Amino acid sequence: MHASQYHINTLKEAPTEAEVASHQLMTRAGMIRRAAGGIYTYMPMGLKVLRKIEAIIRDEMNKAGAIELLMPVVQPAELWLESGRWEQYGDELLRIKDRHQRDFVLQPTSEEVITDIARNEIHSWRQLPINFYHIQTKFRDERRPRFGLMRGREFTMKDAYSFDRDAESAQASYDNMYQAYMSIFKRLGLEFRAVAADTGSIGGSRSHEFQVIADTGEDLIVYNPDSEYAANIELADAPCLYDERAPATSDLTKVATPQASKCELVAQLLDRPLTDTVKSVVLATDTEEDGQTHTQIWLLLVRGDHEVNDIKVSKLDGFEQGHRLATEAEIIETFGCQPGFLGPINTAKPVQVIADLSVAYMSDFICGANEAGFHYSGVNWGRDLPEPIQADLRNVVDGDPAPNGGQLRIQRGIEVGHVFFLGDTYSKKLQATFLDANGKPALMQMGCYGIGVSRISAAAIEQNHDDKGIIWPRAIAPFEVVICPIGYQKSDAVRQQADQLYAQLQAQGVDVILDDRDIRPGNMFADWELIGVPVRITIGDRGLKDGIIEIQTRRAHDSSKVAVDQGATFTLDLLQTL
Structure with a gap:
């Protein structure tokens, strides 16, 4: 190729809406041009990058035994209603009507369509296992598209779906895809980590994210430098930081803490370490009983230097149907006090208390007194308040003990791939069955495996650039x-x-x-x-x-x-x- 015969149109300045390096540099290098918010034209140079990424993905998927097909961008609403995701998916699902007023969606993913294909095409155990994949345009109606290709509305994605006879063979398919993904990201020339992750809205019971390491990443990755342990911070186990609970040495004392509505201010005022304080987070769960809504108020306690992990909370008993922050009116009714001075002692109404593992082993700690301008000091479990329900409620912090020895470290990453074991999550809803070796109907066991093709191009730049521009890995350079x-x-x-x-x-x-x-x-x-x-x-x-x-x-x-x-x-x- 001669440059005079190619299209090269670089810019000295990036557009004002470009916030991150990849958006700025891809625009300046003439690789993308904005058509609308979160929607871009891939110019010749940018398209070359995408095609090289696709070629590596396609090669490794084919080597792993996956079979390529191509599913439509526009999908019928009936399938999404059948799976229950028509409403569940939320506002990111772009719903449209055709001229006959029939409902369709612009696909964000293809679990419904591929399961429909499987239930119509696969009839016998002899046809299994099988793994279908495609590389196709996706659309998610992001409320606030930003960061160029990192969080756009229209994007290119590779998604694959495996179908197996039983859970054991489905796990083997999962492992096969996991290894294929390892090969893909190594060939792309990127520094990455595979981390255990939450399954999120896709569902299922086993999940790994593939994260490109970058300081601008939105995700936090917890890892042990001395082992292979790695997990998304949403899933990483946060251990108890105390070997045993120390005996009480202080009396329970109410102390004035005017204007000190945060743990940091209380610790400073009382000249105590922040680690001696306990933070209160009030949540509510709503359940329907006999046509009426019943609201349960929960008090979650974490150490003052820790943060509550919302994903972990959602997996607790009693939180299966969702939860929310309690309203100020609910807090005042339950605790007799406005937020900022809340605690588990002397609440106005009974409240269910759950303490983080570390909080459950604390002694002589400080918490709110449920009275504006006051906290309790010298609080001890068993003496001043009942023993709590214990659970892992918090985010891991840098330096926490690793589960297999050593210390945990945290770094930022950009999610570019995700593998899920779905089991019968979708096959049960859409009745995707086959006849097993005994001639009896059985549900197919599924896995799904996604890679953000266009996002990889942006993530590669976030990881590889300097003040002069992009530094492409050879494998995906234009x-x-x-x-x-x-x-x-x-x-x-x-x-x-x-x-x-x-x-x-x-x-x-x-x-x-x-x-x-x-x-x-x-x-x-x-x-x-x-x-x-x-x-x-x-x-x-x-x-x-x-x-x-x-x-x-x-x-x-x-x-x-x-x-x-x-x-x-x-x-x-x-x-x-x-």
């Missing part, structure tokens, strides 16, 4: 090599050598572009540093007089002066190291 001839239009020697090297690299299968545009060298170099091609070869009259060309890597910025007749060989060897 071009592997750019040849920058100085004076291509004016020097026969430069043009001849550039054309010859270009032909040699092309013959070796290198994805190379020759920049034959009549522009200043500084502008040419700036364009390619912004675009992020891994290897740049500079050819000029001055170097050719000495029989050399200059070859430079984008990541290291180091350059080598190479003999003209060794240019192709040196470049091929260099690419193998990237």
Whole structure:
């Protein structure tokens, strides 16, 4: 490819709405152009990146035995009503009507359609296991699309769905996909972690996220540097931080804490460590009984330096149907006090108390006195209040003990892939059955496996960029090599050598572009540093007089002066190291 025959349109400034590096740089490099909020045109350079990502995914999925098909973007509402997700999915599901006023959706995912295919196409245990996948446009009507391709409304995704005879073989399919994903992300050239995760709205009982490590990531990953343990912070077990409960040494005392409505302020006022304080979080659950709504108020207690983990709470007994923050009126009615001074002692009405594992082992701690401007000091379980229900309620913090020894660390990541074991979550709802070896109907066991193709391109940039632009991993760069001839239009020697090297690299299968545009060298170099091609070869009259060309890597910025007749060989060897 010659640059004069390609479309290259770089910008000096990013649009004002571009908040993160990937959005800024993809726009400036001419890889995407905004059509509407969260909806983008992939320009030629950006599309090349997507196609390379897709090719790696498709190759590894095929190697793993998955079979490609293509499901529609527009799906009938009947299937979503049948699965129960027509209402459950929420406002991100874009519902539309055709000219006959029939309901459809723009698919955010394809569990319903693929299960419908399976129940109509698969009849016997002899047809199982099978794994279907496709790479298709998805749409999720984000309330606030932002960060370019990181959280857009329209995006490209690979989703796969496995069908098995029983849970054991379904777990084998899950493991097969897990290994395929490991191979995919290694080939993409990204630093990543596979972490245990919550199944979320997809459902199921086993789940792993694949997270690209980046400081700008929205997710927090908990890991042990000394082992393979890794989990999303939503799922990471937070251990009790005390080996045993120390005996009480202080009397229960009500102390004035005017204006100190937060644990940090209380600790400062009383000259005590923040770890001596207990934070109160009041939640409510609503259940329907005999046509009436019954509301249960819960008091959750975590140490003052910790935060409640909402996902963990949702899995507690009594919270299965959902929960919410209690209203101020409910809090005042239950505790006799406004928020900021709440605690488990002397509540106005009985309340169900659940203490985090660490709080349950604390002694002489500080909590709200259910009276504005006052807290209790020297609080002890068993003496001052009943023993609580104990549960893991909190987020892990950096330095917590790891479950298998050592200390836990936390880093940020961007979720780009997710694998789920679904079991019969969808096959039961849509009655996707087959005849087993005994001729009896049985529900298919399912798994689903997603990769955000367009999101990978953005995540790769968040992980790999500098102040000059993008630094693509070789495997997904729009071009592997750019040849920058100085004076291509004016020097026969430069043009001849550039054309010859270009032909040699092309013959070796290198994805190379020759920049034959009549522009200043500084502008040419700036364009390619912004675009992020891994290897740049500079050819000029001055170097050719000495029989050399200059070859430079984008990541290291180091350059080598190479003999003209060794240019192709040196470049091929260099690419193998990237």
